[in-house]
Amino acid sequence: MLFTRATEYALLALVLIAKEEKPLGTDYLSKRLNISRSFLAKILQSLAKQNILKSYKGATGGFMLARPPRELSIKEITQAAEGKNIAVFDCSTDQACCPSNKGDFCTLWPFLNRLQTKVDNYLDELTLEDILE
Template identity: 25%
Template structure:
């Protein structure tokens, strides 16, 4: 969607065809993206989906969190809802997992959809492999 932003609303059918995925699966992906305020639907004959914000204002981390939930290599260090573990206080590996989580989040949050659009344009002919958000 970021790559084709200037075309206006994009139908699920169009996105599904370009990405080689089913329209039904794509519908399931759009629901959490709408709830997260990343996309919005436009009704009518020329309707479809558009980004709710500018591509430069949406990070890859936001998309991943909307679709997959909080970043967490293991449940006990989840960003939002760390599960309590009876061994957490003396767990030496928890520190490692927390650093892994923070590193993953830092990388995901350092890229915007605009960054991916620019990268896609560098690789002419490969843009069809860019996911449509």
């Protein structure tokens, strides 16, 4: 599957964070977005580990963007939120992962691989700034 709730929540949180000039805490974001605090905290920490967010500790701590929105691709955000490379289908990036076990050739794989390449390129070009507009 291409996107899960982790990506959805990451994008929703990043939109709010991008519109502020001060760190936003997990409590505030989870209440504002009506999202589980613990699940959101896990996502935000993943984004911080991938240099998408900066994390600030303390009473006025929280999260801010580590880079301008125009430098944050949706592909990068999605991969950080999901914890893996995105794939339209399990086998779309590697024919060896074909679940049908039809040998070394699947008639669908060339199409799926081209689709994956188009999706990857589109998500690489689409940025957080595009979503903010």
